[in-house]
Amino acid sequence: GNSVTQMEGPVTLSEEAFLTINCTYTATGYPSLFWYVQYPGEGLQLLLKATKADDKGSNKGFEATYRKETTSFHLEKGSVQVSDSAVYFCALSGSFNQFYFGTGTSLTVIP
Amino acid sequence: DVKVTQSSRYLVKRTGEKVFLECVQDMDHENMFWYRQDPGLGLRLIYFSYDVKMKEKGDIPEGYSVSREKKERFSLILESASTNQTSMYLCASSPARDNYGYTFGSGTRLTVV
Numbered sequence: 326g327n328s329v330t331q332m333e334g335p336v337t338l339s340e341e342a343f344l345t346i347n348c349t350y351t352a353t354g355y356p357s358l359f360w361y362v363q364y365p366g367e368g369l370q371l372l373l374k375a376t377k378a379d380d381k382g383s384n385k386g387f388e389a390t391y392r393k394e395t396t397s398f399h400l401e402k403g404s405v406q407v408s409d410s411a412v413y414f415c416a417l418s419g420s421f422n423q424f425y426f427g428t429g430t431s432l433t434v435i436p
Numbered sequence: 437d438v439k440v441t442q443s444s445r446y447l448v449k450r451t452g453e454k455v456f457l458e459c460v461q462d463m464d465h466e467n468m469f470w471y472r473q474d475p476g477l478g479l480r481l482i483y484f485s486y487d488v489k490m491k492e493k494g495d496i497p498e499g500y501s502v503s504r505e506k507k508e509r510f511s512l513i514l515e516s517a518s519t520n521q522t523s524m525y526l527c528a529s530s531p532a533r534d535n536y537g538y539t540f541g542s543g544t545r546l547t548v549v
Contacts, residue, residue: 359537361537361540366542366543367542367543368440368526368540368541368542368543369479369526369528369538369540370540371537371538371539374537414478414479418536418537422467422530422531422532422533422536423484424469424538426478426479427478428476428477428478429478429479
């Protein structure tokens with residue numbers, strides 16, 4: 326079946342530090358992969374996506390590469406800001422566009 | 437700006453009450469979903485719908501029902517609210533095409549006392 330595993334949080338970083346949030350998946354077929362972000366008190370917003378192997382999704386300085394050989398889609402950012410403090414969810418879409426979400430990783434960036 | 441609108445941001449209800457959570461989308465999406473979000477458990481799918489008057493159970497449908505009489509509106513119903521249904525409820529929609537992301541509403545934080 327389909328599932329997503331992402332690293333446990335919470336993660337606390339200093340401003341301008343490098344961020345990696347690990348995400349691995351199990352899937353039948355060829356899913357698309359997504360990262361969503363949830364700011365405090367809000368719903369989830371699409372951050373980036375990749376629809377096939379070796380694709381790189383990017384947005385707002387965040388990047389993630391679809392690695393089929395390692396079944397991974399790790400989220401990275403070179404220099405985090407306080408405003409990046411949020412919960413990040415990795416997800417895959419299977420048949421009929423049904424999504425499977427990871428449990429979320431909370432990130433706090435301190436000045 | 438496309439939107440998924442949930443009728444209430446915060447709601448407090450008493451145990452045993454019938455509760456309606458409303459969700460409306462203006463993107464003409466075929467698919468709509470209800471999730472609940474709890475600390476440490478992530479998002480869990482309650483119900484979803486691929487078309488008007490169609491509904492499918494998700495992972496945790498017990499104690500909930502849904503209604504989709506119009507394409508743009510998907511209602512979640514708690515038949516008899518209980519304290520273990522205190523949670524954040526998120527509605528989402530998507531087109532029927534594969535590889536499209538979900539658009540989420542801002543959520544309804546429901547407290548059952």
